[in-house]
Amino acid sequence: MNRFALPALIVALMGLPLIVHDAYFLHVMVVIGINVVMAVSLWLLGITGLISFGQAGFMFIGAMTTALLTKNLHWSFWIALPLSAAISGLVAAPVGRLSLRVKGVYFFLVTLAFGQVVVGVFAYFENPFGGWYGIRNIPPPQPAVLFGTLDKRAFYYLSLGLVLVTCWIIYRVSRSWFGDVLWSIREGDVLASSIGMDVPGSKLIAFIVSAFFAGAAGSLYASYFGYISPLVFTFEYSVNILVFVVVGGFASMAGPIVGAVVLTTVPELFRVTGKYQTMAFGLILVFSMLAMPQGIIGAWQRFTDRRAGRPIERQSEG
């Protein structure tokens, strides 16, 4: 990619609300932002070779923390946001310790169970978690003049800010030596530990960081929608996030971003078709998996490689 492309894209995204005022459009953009943060957080775990189905659980923990802190304790959202992320990361430490003892499909089952346990616990205790009814009237961030109105622009910038911070941090980590350790574990964990890499420790850090950002996304969700319930952070949502990453492609961080953007936008385009919306989504999914098994980014790389006459390779650099 051209080195001006990324700054230009960021400037364009920042200027967008100045041109487009449509509330529905901005709403979709906020949701895309939340989904991008979720997808990128899951991708960090993915480059370690781990697939988690419990990401919505960590998001729920972050959302619940923000809901309780801002509504019941009247804390500021700006304190609740980092705290929600931190608590989600804190919960991830023991959960990761236990679940990372197993590999492959067993890890997938343990994380799936974790997601269900979170939903179960929050649904069971009506006080303070609101039970199946969830929690409503979660206050928006301060100042209320900006966030408390029907104008979505403040939330658009908040969401964009969270996306940029998340992507910047995870990109840096993924490109560092620590990121290379994660890639190495995916390539061959036995060899990785034989050259001195702390495989369980590195996996645990990736798991915690991943949960941290899922918690942050949950926090934003809670304050944006003002309503959370166990029916939102379901197993289905965890699967959706994974689908974003798989359809986008694992090879680079652009994958989960593109995946989340495309797969959040496309169903919106089909909203007019009413009950056929999910069907259209499903068809696109099947088609993209058949046509682009390496994801959208993988297909794009193949395309540019072929045009540049380079041999087609698997992902190599981190």
Place this chain on the structure above:
Amino acid sequence: MPLFEVQNLTRKFGGLVAVNDVSLSIESGEIRGLIGPNGAGKTTFFNLVSGTLAPTSGRVRFDGHDTTRLPMHRLVNRGLVRTFQHAQLFPGFTVLKNVLMGLHVHARSGFWAGLLDTVATQRHNKALEQRARDIIRFVGLAGHEEDLAGSLPHGYKRILQVAIGLAPKPRLLLLDEPVAGLNHADVDRMMALVRSLRDEQGVTVVLVEHNIRAVMNVCDRISVLQFGRKIAEGSPRDVAQDKTVIEAYLGVADDDEAA
């Protein structure tokens, strides 16, 4: 004092005693061969002393310290590295990146180091690249730095494995069947490499090998395992003439199963 000492090492899998009361000691600068028929417990022995598998009983001492139950990644810091029987490398990385990752213990590799990514960290890790190139040249893979490891011919893959194992600067390198499946020319090249590891890099080497010719040529001393027990030890010449060893490999008239 020996560099590496194993005392009464035993490992049981249920009723099977895979390694049975094996003791050996290896001096610094030695090239030691570990041979034995299939199922003799050679690879299990390697797994036990390299922290891959916990022994049922017995002790392992490396450089004067008890390392019996240390996990593999901690042993690397102390200077003990092993390679694996089946070409273990990072197939999706380039040759250079493979060796570079072998330098992991010398890198600033933590999560926070990566997040902060200071100039000092960048410079430190960048400097390792030169060392990786030196190692690649030393093992004779110069010119292949940018090739994908997974696409190398088999002989080069095995050499790359040794290069990765050499990267952490071990004092003791355990090679698990480094010439398995190689042709004559590649075997000779590997054996020359093993010898130069000792002569030029000062690395003590233990190799498990099926290829008797290779072992006889390169090793100073050879230990022979059969059914988990050490049945002989000595110079290649002594071992080759040892009656129990010949029986273990060729079998005796009334015991074909042992062959």
